[in-house]
Each structure stands twice: as structure tokens, then as C-alpha cells.
Amino acid sequence: xxxxxxxxGGILFAAMPLAGCLVGPSYHRPDxxxxxxxxxxxxxxxAAPADGAPKGDWWKDFHDDLLDQLEPLxxxxxxxxxxxxxxxxxxxxxxxxxxxxxFPTIGLTGSLTRSGGAGAPSIKGGSHVVNAxxxxxxxxxTLDVWGQVRRLIEENKAxxxxxxxxxxxxxxxxxxxxxxxxxxxRIADANIDLAQATVDAYxxxxxxxxxxxxxxxxxxxxSAVITxxxxxxxxxASLIGLGVARAQYAHAxxxxxxxxxxxxxxxxxxxxxxxxxxxxxxxxxxxxxxxxIAAAERTMAAENAAVGVAVxxxxxxxxxxxxxxxxxxxxxxxLHAANHVWSLGASGTETLIDxxxxxxEVLAAKAAYEGAVASYRGTVLNAFADVENDLxxxxxxxxxxxxxxxxxxxxxxxxxxxxxxxxxxTVDYTTVAVAQQTQFADQQSALGVQxxxxxxxxxxITDLGGGWSTAxxxxx
Numbered sequence: 001x002x003x004x005x006x007x008x009g010g011i012l013f014a015a016m017p018l019a020g021c022l023v024g025p026s027y028h029r030p031d032x033x034x035x036x037x038x039x040x041x042x043x044x045x046x047a048a049p050a051d052g053a054p055k056g057d058w059w060k061d062f063h064d065d066l067l068d069q070l071e072p073l074x075x076x077x078x079x080x081x082x083x084x085x086x087x088x089x090x091x092x093x094x095x096x097x098x099x100x101x102x103f104p105t106i107g108l109t110g111s112l113t114r115s116g117g118a119g120a121p122s123i124k125g126g127s128h129v130v131n132a133x134x135x136x137x138x139x140x141x142t143l144d145v146w147g148q149v150r151r152l153i154e155e156n157k158a159x160x161x162x163x164x165x166x167x168x169x170x171x172x173x174x175x176x177x178x179x180x181x182x183x184x185x186r187i188a189d190a191n192i193d194l195a196q197a198t199v200d201a202y203x204x205x206x207x208x209x210x211x212x213x214x215x216x217x218x219x220x221x222x223s224a225v226i227t228x229x230x231x232x233x234x235x236x237a238s239l240i241g242l243g244v245a246r247a248q249y250a251h252a253x254x255x256x257x258x259x260x261x262x263x264x265x266x267x268x269x270x271x272x273x274x275x276x277x278x279x280x281x282x283x284x285x286x287x288x289x290x291x292x293i294a295a296a297e298r299t300m301a302a303e304n305a306a307v308g309v310a311v312x313x314x315x316x317x318x319x320x321x322x323x324x325x326x327x328x329x330x331x332x333x334x335l336h337a338a339n340h341v342w343s344l345g346a347s348g349t350e351t352l353i354d355x356x357x358x359x360x361e362v363l364a365a366k367a368a369y370e371g372a373v374a375s376y377r378g379t380v381l382n383a384f385a386d387v388e389n390d391l392x393x394x395x396x397x398x399x400x401x402x403x404x405x406x407x408x409x410x411x412x413x414x415x416x417x418x419x420x421x422x423x424x425x426t427v428d429y430t431t432v433a434v435a436q437q438t439q440f441a442d443q444q445s446a447l448g449v450q451x452x453x454x455x456x457x458x459x460x461i462t463d464l465g466g467g468w469s470t471a472x473x474x475x476x
Contacts, residue, residue: 022147023315024308027154027301030373032380034284040391058461059179061276062454066266067182070257074175077258084163084170091160095476098153104141109325110134136325136341143320148312155305161473162298168468169291176462178256180455182273185249187451188242189268194447195239198440202232205419205436209429224429231433275453278460280391286383289465293383294473296376303369310365313358316350383463390460397453404446411439 059071075081112133144150206228254264287293324342351358418435421427 021145022150022308024147024151024311025304027304029297029300030377032287032377034287035384036282038280038283038384038388038391040388040395056467058466059175061278061461062179062273062457064182064186064271064273066269067179067273070182070253071175071178073257074178075171078171078174078256079258081167081171081174084167088160088163088167091156091163092476095153095156095160098149098156101142101149101152102144104139104320106137106139109136109138134325134327136323136327138321138323140319140321143318145318146312146315148309148315151305151308151312155302155309157476158298158302158305160476162295162302164473165291165295165298165470168472169295172291172462172466172468174256175466176458178253179458181249181252181256183451183454183458185246185253185266186269186272187447188246188249189270190272190447191444192239192242192246192268193270194440194443195235195242198235198436199232199239201415201436201440202228202235205429205432206232208419208423212423212425227429227433231436272450273454275457276461278457278464280387280460281464283384283387286387286465287380288470289468290379290383290463291465291468293376293379294470296372296379298473300369300372300376303365303372307362307365307369310358310361313351313361316348318348319346321345321347386463387460390456390463393456394453394460397449397456401446401449401453404442404449408439408442408446411435411442415439 057068057071059067110133112131114131206225209225209228250264250266251261253266254261257264281289287297322342322344324340327341415432415435415438418427418432422429422432
């Protein structure tokens, strides 16, 4: 008999109905190698999750009023979160359904018949009518001798916990997406402001070029005027195009909080979210703080219990039944002791030959468990890689931001010097155009790096679990 081993020792046949054994393997979470620290932790503060880790409303560390206003709506109105919530509710119902199988089924049956014929007593002038009735209570109970139902309950509980963790992960993911989308919108606003400043600068340069061209200054030939005009027109077109991306970000934010795009108006803002300093903790804490890891671990536990359910099919099914009631014809005196009837019974069934069906079921359950183990370990490894990537990104981007800060300052100075020299007639317009293009390119790069740092900060917080913990999982 393949795949079956008892959790308890020998069983006497006479004690089978009272034995409460569990066939199949008991669950033990597989070990996963965990490094003592992150390799990319340089420059970041290590902290225990009880001290410095983000908790609860983690988005408040970005100090953005609109983000604080919208994030709580995700858990309530986001449709992806709601879908996962009802999946979780369905899993809870499955737990209750499995638990009910531990108890007997009790029913009550009553009947009343009225019949007539030549053999029946005569009533009122020759009418032959008989009233008969019965009232019976019955019960049946399939004994969980081998623990098949308890393994099923164990499986369903683990599945419900996996769905609960999946719900938490979906909520965290959608909240993270909202935060990054709002950051994208804020950067779009900043790019619009930069593009408007670019248009203003090019318009001023064109005015100088046209003025010098009219005065016959050699450094402002007609080609210089055309070049300045094309630069201005190109900048104006770019400014208009930036509105498309901003509108899309605003619409995406509305959907994330469960609103129609036309119902949420987000005004242009010059205020950027603050870059928080996020302590990374130690790698082992990810096993308790990442809801996707918890979901994978609970799925693994459910698949382990499913092996026990499959193994239990090798053993006989034992059932008890009982009935008691009254039956009387004619109906008068139905509840008298003389009309009492009762029955007791027991039955057992065992499959002798199934041509490998149960064996295949056990093999399939074991394979599903091993697949869940691989999925769990892969989820853990990916979680470590996510955090390492976030830490390295933030460290490298911080250095790049400092370099760009110097470059932007020099580019602004260079553009102003070039414009002054052009007005003085000592350089041609090409020098001004190159200097201005360099300035605006560096400013755009600086905004891009700022955006990446903010997004990576959100990613690090969510990759650390966003303050969630396996302690939040319920025991059903």
C-alpha cells in the first residue's frame, strides 16, 4: 500500500471508531538558506523589523498629502483587491464545509397519507377512508477513523491562509502601484514645468537673435534666427505632448482607487514626495514579512495535507446510522409507545481493485507538493534578489544624483555665459543652442534619477513586506 504511514502506532480493529489517526505525512516547513546580511547593504541601516521597519501606513514616509488621502481607498475600492477578498471568503467557506464533515447528519421525516377502498372502514354512509402517518428522526455519521476529513480541514485551512496572504499581497501590490503612479504623475508635472521653462528660455533666445539680426550683427545671420525659431517650436510641441502622459497617470490613479477617471481631479503640483530612509533589516525577516512568501508557504502546507487525503482513500470507510420514530395506521394514536419503531446500523466499504487509481492520486498529490516546495523556495530567492536590487539601485542612484546636481549647476552657468557672450557678439548662436540643450538634458536626467530613486524606495518598502507580518494570519 503505497504512500501511507500512520501518525500513531498500531490500531486494534475494535477500537477503530475511536482511534483518531492521521495517515499521510505531517507537515514541516522546508529550510531555505538565508544569508546573514544583504550584500548591497552598504549605506543602509540594518534594523530589526520590530524597530525600524515600515509599518501600517508606510506611504506616509513620502509626505505627500494626496498619497495619504488615496492609499486607504485601495483596500476598500480597488477591484483587484476586492476580487482577492472574495476568493478569501470562498476559502473560509470551504473550511467550514470541511469541518461540518466531522459531525453526524441528523434529519426528521414525517408523512401523512389518506387512502380509501373496499377494504377500509366505512365512514359516513359507505365512504372507505384510512388516514396513516409516520414521524421519524434519523442520523448518519461517517467516522473519520483515518483522518481523511481532518487532513481535508488542514488542507482547507492552509488554503484559506494562503488566500488571506494573497489578499494582503494584492493590497500591498496595488498600494505600491498607486504610489509609483503618483510619483510618475509628480515627475510629469515637474517635466511640464521644465518644458515650460525651456520654452521661455528659447523664446528669450529667439527674441535676442531676431533683435541682433535686425541690427545686422554678424553673429545673428538669418540661419541663426531660423535655428532659434525651430528650437522654440520643438520645445512647444514637446510641452504639449507631456500632457498625454500626465492624463494617463491621472486616469490610472482613479482606477486604482475604484473611481471613474472623470470623478477624480488631480491638480498640477510643484511639491515632490520626500525620499524616505528605509532600514532594510536582515534577510531572514523576509520569511515572516513578505505576504507572497507566506502565501507560497501556506500553499505548500495545503499540498502536504492533500497527500494525506489521497492516502486515506486506501482505507475503508466506516459509517453509523440510526433511526427512531412512530408509524401508525390509522393515524389516531400515532405517538403511542406501541407505535414506536427504531433501527441501528453500521456499514463499511473498501475498494479492493481500482487499477492504480488511488496510487495515481497519491503520486499526483506528492508531485503537487514538491512543485509547491519549489515555488516556495523560488519565491524566497526572488524576494532576496528584489531587495538586493532595490538596495543597489538606491545606492548607485544616490551617487548619480549627486553627480547630476553638479552637472546641472555647471550647465545652467554655462548656458547663461553663452547667452551673455552671444548678446555681446563674441560667439554665434550655435554656442547658445548647444549650452541650452545641455542644460535642459541634464535637468531632465536629474528628474529621471529622482523618479527612479522614489520608485525604488517604494519598491524596497513593498519588497520588505510593507510592515505586514505572518502574525496577521488567522487560525481558523
